[in-house]
Amino acid sequence: MATESTKMSLSDLFASCTVLSANIKLNAEKISRYGLELPAYTNELDADVQEADRLNKEQERLKSELKSKTAELDLLKAKLQQSYALGKKTVKLAEPQINWVAYGIADKR
Numbered sequence: 001m002a003t004e005s006t007k008m009s010l011s012d013l014f015a016s017c018t019v020l021s022a023n024i025k026l027n028a029e030k031i032s033r034y035g036l037e038l039p040a041y042t043n044e045l046d047a048d049v050q051e052a053d054r055l056n057k058e059q060e061r062l063k064s065e066l067k068s069k070t071a072e073l074d075l076l077k078a079k080l081q082q083s084y085a086l087g088k089k090t091v092k093l094a095e096p097q098i099n100w101v102a103y104g105i106a107d108k109r
Contacts, residue, residue, distance in 0.1 A: 010056060014049055021045045 008016065021042045024031050032038045091103045100107065 010052070014053060017045055017049045021049075 024036070024038065025042050028038045088103075088105055088107075091100065091105060092107070095103070097108075
């Protein structure tokens, strides 16, 4: 298992796998003598890099959407809190404390 200091970033891993695959293909005769099933290995490696890249892009898009939806929800939550505070204040002025519970207000003055 790689230590924290030797772990590659995803983009570095993509680049390293691409270079590795390309050079294995260039030296297929020499490399295949050592038990690596070529071109199956390089085809699978290339396909995995493409799939990982696609998933990474999708994940980044979803993160962006999540940030946008979180900001939208935060604005609506702030509006709801203001509306609730106004309604609660109005009920407290209009009704005696004994009736506050009917409005969902559990305050004690």
